[in-house]
Amino acid sequence: MNNSVNSADVHKAIVAQQKSQDRKKMMVNGVLLLLLLAAPFALYPVFLMKILCFALFAVAFNLLFGFTGLLSFGHAAFLATGGYTTGYLLSNYSGLTTEMGIIAGTLAATVMGTAFALLSIRRQGIYFAMVTLALAQLVFFFYVQSDFTGGEDGMHGIPRGKLFGVLDLEDNLNMYYFVLAMFIGCYLLVQRIVSSPYGQVLKAIKQNEPRAVSLGYNVDRYKILAFVISAALAGLAGSMKSVVFQLASLNDAHWHMSGEVILMTLVGGMGTLLGPVVGATFVVNVEYQLAQGPLRDWVDPILGGIFVLTVLAFRSGIVGEIQKFIKKNIG
Amino acid sequence: MTMIFGVPLAVLSGQLLIGVINGAFYALLSLGLAVIFGLLKIINFAHGAMYMLGALVTVVLFDLMGVNYWVALFVAPLLVGAFGILIEYFLLRRIAGQDHIYSLLLTFGVALIIQGVLTNIYGVSGLRYSMPDLFKGGINLGFMFLPYYRAWVIVVALLVCFGTWFVIEKTKLGAYLRAGTEDSQLMQGFGINVPLLVSLTYGFGVMLAAFAGVLAAPIYSVTPVMGSNTLIVVFAVVVIGGMGSIGGAIITGILMGVIEGLTKTFYPPASSAVIFLVMVVVLMFRPNGLFGKEA
Numbered sequence: 001m002n003n004s005v006n007s008a009d010v011h012k013a014i015v016a017q018q019k020s021q022d023r024k025k026m027m028v029n030g031v032l033l034l035l036l037l038a039a040p041f042a043l044y045p046v047f048l049m050k051i052l053c054f055a056l057f058a059v060a061f062n063l064l065f066g067f068t069g070l071l072s073f074g075h076a077a078f079l080a081t082g083g084y085t086t087g088y089l090l091s092n093y094s095g096l097t098t099e100m101g102i103i104a105g106t107l108a109a110t111v112m113g114t115a116f117a118l119l120s121i122r123r124q125g126i127y128f129a130m131v132t133l134a135l136a137q138l139v140f141f142f143y144v145q146s147d148f149t150g151g152e153d154g155m156h157g158i159p160r161g162k163l164f165g166v167l168d169l170e171d172n173l174n175m176y177y178f179v180l181a182m183f184i185g186c187y188l189l190v191q192r193i194v195s196s197p198y199g200q201v202l203k204a205i206k207q208n209e210p211r212a213v214s215l216g217y218n219v220d221r222y223k224i225l226a227f228v229i230s231a232a233l234a235g236l237a238g239s240m241k242s243v244v245f246q247l248a249s250l251n252d253a254h255w256h257m258s259g260e261v262i263l264m265t266l267v268g269g270m271g272t273l274l275g276p277v278v279g280a281t282f283v284v285n286v287e288y289q290l291a292q293g294p295l296r297d298w299v300d301p302i303l304g305g306i307f308v309l310t311v312l313a314f315r316s317g318i319v320g321e322i323q324k325f326i327k328k329n330i331g
Numbered sequence: 332m333t334m335i336f337g338v339p340l341a342v343l344s345g346q347l348l349i350g351v352i353n354g355a356f357y358a359l360l361s362l363g364l365a366v367i368f369g370l371l372k373i374i375n376f377a378h379g380a381m382y383m384l385g386a387l388v389t390v391v392l393f394d395l396m397g398v399n400y401w402v403a404l405f406v407a408p409l410l411v412g413a414f415g416i417l418i419e420y421f422l423l424r425r426i427a428g429q430d431h432i433y434s435l436l437l438t439f440g441v442a443l444i445i446q447g448v449l450t451n452i453y454g455v456s457g458l459r460y461s462m463p464d465l466f467k468g469g470i471n472l473g474f475m476f477l478p479y480y481r482a483w484v485i486v487v488a489l490l491v492c493f494g495t496w497f498v499i500e501k502t503k504l505g506a507y508l509r510a511g512t513e514d515s516q517l518m519q520g521f522g523i524n525v526p527l528l529v530s531l532t533y534g535f536g537v538m539l540a541a542f543a544g545v546l547a548a549p550i551y552s553v554t555p556v557m558g559s560n561t562l563i564v565v566f567a568v569v570v571i572g573g574m575g576s577i578g579g580a581i582i583t584g585i586l587m588g589v590i591e592g593l594t595k596t597f598y599p600p601a602s603s604a605v606i607f608l609v610m611v612v613v614l615m616f617r618p619n620g621l622f623g624k625e626a
Contacts, residue, residue: 071432119611122618126374126431127574131614134567134607141604255563259439266436300447307440311433312425 036180045172046244051284052183053241058264058276060233063190065262066270067199068226069206073129073258074116074136078109078231080143080253082238085109087158087248088148098161098169102239109235110228112139117227121220124209133255140253154249158242169243179240186233191273193229202226263303266310269317278318338596344475346596347589352481352550354588355488356543360561361568361580362492363539366499369575370512370532372431373423376438379562380445381537384411385544386553387449390460400463400549407545408538415537419530427529442559449555457552466549484546491542492581499577508532567610573623583621 039048057079064070086105089096120131143149150156160169169175193199201222204212213219242248251257260283268279283303290299314321336343360382367375375381388407392398398406418441426433462480469478499505508528511518515525544558551557568587572579587606595602613621 071435119614122614126435127570129374129432129435130566130570130574131610133563134570134610137563137567138604138607138611141607144603145600259443262436262439297451298447300450301444302447304440304443304445304447307443308422308437311437311440312422315433 033184036184037177040173040176045176047288049176049179049244050241051281052179053237053244054261054264054284055277055280056183056186056240057234057237057261058268058280059187059190059273060230060237061261062265062270062276063193063233064226064230065265066272066275067194067206068202068223069209070223070227071126071129071262072116072120072132072227072230073255073262074132074134074139075230075234075261076253076255076257077116077136077139078113078234079238079241079257079261080248080250081112081139082106082109082235083242083248083252084143084149084155084238085235086239087155087242090161090243091155091158094159096161098163098243101161102236102243105239105242106232106236109238110232113228113231113235114224116231117224121224121227133258136253136255136258140250140255143250143253149248149250152250154247154251155242156247158246158248160243160246175244179244182236182240186236187273187277190233194273198222198225260303263307263310265317266315267306267317269319269321269323272317272319272323275317275319282318336597340474343596346592348475348477348481348592349595350589350592351585352484352588353591354585355485356547356561356584357565357568357588358492358581358584359488359539359543359546360565361572361584362495362577363536363543364565364569365572365575365577365580366495366539367533367536368569369577370499370508371529372434372512373533374431374435374438375533375536376435376562377418377442377445378438378537378540378565379558379560380442381411381415381540381558382544382547382561383449383553383555383558384414384445385541386460386548386551386557387453387458387544387555388541389545389548390458390553393460400545403548404542404545408541411541411544412534412538416530416534419533423533424526424529442562446555446559453555455554455556457554460548460553462549480549484550488543488546491539495539496577496581564606567606571606571610571613571620573620576620576622579620579622 057075060078061072061075064072082105084105085108086101089104090098090101116132116135119135120128123131144151148155160175162168163174163178167174167178169178194202201212201217204215204217205219205222209219238248238252241252264279264283265276266279267282268277269275283306286302286306287299290296290302295302310317316324360378363381364375364378367373367378385407388410389400389403392403392406393400422437422441423434426437466478466480466483469476469480469482471477499508507518507523511523511525511528512532518525518528547553547557564587565584568583569580571587572583587609590609591602591605594605601608617623
């Protein structure tokens with residue numbers, strides 16, 4: 001009797017604590033949202049949009065690597081495919097509204113992601129990484145040689161157009177809020193996916209794939225779906241990027257880009273929701289700041305150094321290390 | 332002039348020769364990767380940088396001290412190999428036993444550093460390196476002209492490849508190596524210094540890459556970025572051959588060089604992509620690669 005009253009109290013206390021934590025989280029999110037909404041008045045919107053596009057790219061990549069444990073070394077292919085498809089359509093079909101172009105780019109990346117997933121899913125770990133890398137390389141060569149991409153010169157002068165045929169995206173502020181809305185939508189989607197039963201299975205696969213198999217899950221199907229969603233979101237990031245910059249270039253398809261998104265995710269903290277966002281912000285900023293100063297030519301070695309340091313010293317990344325610190329010291 | 336499938340014989344055999352030479356480089360490089368991966372389970376993304384270092388050290392040694400080709404053939408791989416051992420000792424050792432993916436990421440970072448620093452020093456335009464006098468000229472085989480140097484590259488690359496395969500698969504030292512990486516604690520118990528073995532193996536794999544670099548110096552343009560794209564091709568070769576398969580790496584390397592050469596003759600636009608295409612096809616039917624052992 002006594003015992004059950006006690007456990008009810010404990011339960012109440014846990015619920016109350018949960019609620020206060022939720023409230024804290026809500027507050028943090030609210031502050032972040034306000035900051036994001038106000039940001040273009042303090043900082044250059046195009047720069048902010050660049051960060052948001054790369055953050056989305058990293059969030060997409062992290063769904064696969066951080067939560068499912070699949071290291072794709074070919075995500076540049078999806079970024080580029082989204083960018084090129086959207087760029088080509090918007091440049092050549094003036095009747096097309098911007099959101100249609102972006103949807104088409106996302107779809108193209110989704111289709112390509114499905115093909116990649118079906119081909120690479122049979123291998124695991126680094127083999128999987130190598131296969132995705134080679135497939136992305138195939139895509140890269142295709143884009144180098146195709147006429148519509150402009151080869152080495154890239155695709156220029158992509159019109160931003162009007163959103164829903166109404167909202168003029170040539171205006172940086174309009175464009176920013178559109179990109180921000182898309183980003184937040186995708187972020188919430190990934191958050192939802194990760195905390196859903198489906199996301200739990202993904203984490204189970206990451207932790208111990210044979211165990212997930214023995215529990216009766218069709219692991220391959222889960223992995224393929226995660227890959228396809230990740231590719232779609234990466235494609236969306238590329239599509240938006242090409243609209244923002246009015247440019248799609250071969251850089252996005254190069255395997256260095258696949259490496260860069262790994263770096264962003266790793267530095268920010270893989271397997272955390274906010275990590276890739278922080279990582280992308282960090283890397284884009286480092287690149288930008290370095291490009292302004294006397295260390296202009298040292299971007300690559302410095303990024304390489306960050307890579308080495310992260311792998312050696314703080315593998316949980318910025319967000320992961322902060323979480324660890326909070327857990328240890330504040331409880 | 333004799334024509335084969337609408338292509339003059341001389342052109343065809345010329346492309347085949349280039350294919351075999353590229354194949355010899357692929358074989359040397361993928362062999363090094365396979366040794367490092369097969370024995371140490373390290374994905375060496377710095378392999379392309381090591382290949383480049385081999386070539387660059389050759390050129391720089393010649394420019395600074397007049398070190399000739401024959402000396403460079405030994406000295407450059409030793410220097411680069413020693414550098415590799417330092418990387419193993421100070422960096423890779425710290426992540427031993429972690430997920431293999433971290434070795435990939437770590438060496439990728441290392442490659443970025445090496446390549447970036449050297450690009451700042453030497454720029455991206457090719458450095459010149461003239462071939463030793465002994466190799467000037469060539470012989471006319473009747474249907475084609477075979478430059479001496481290219482013949483030498485093929486012969487010496489094959490010899491080194493075969494030698495490496497022989498040592499690892501057929502000798503006692505190779506058996507120790509394979510056992511040491513299979514169960515390092517047991518081998519430690521037998522009194523074998525496994526960490527040293529690991530360092531030396533990594534160093535040796537790196538030496539193979541640097542050796543390929545020295546061979547490449549007189550015929551390819553030597554730049555700090557020469558390794559980065561070659562590396563991706565070589566990874567594809569290793570995947571096709573079956574990761575970790577020593578013999579598979581050698582055979583597939585040469586085969587892929589030839590296929591690339593033939594594609595260049597008959598359908599040039601696809602020549603840089605054909606290896607990746609082969610890889611996709613092979614993986615569809617044999618996910619473990621042509622010579623891969625287990626799943």
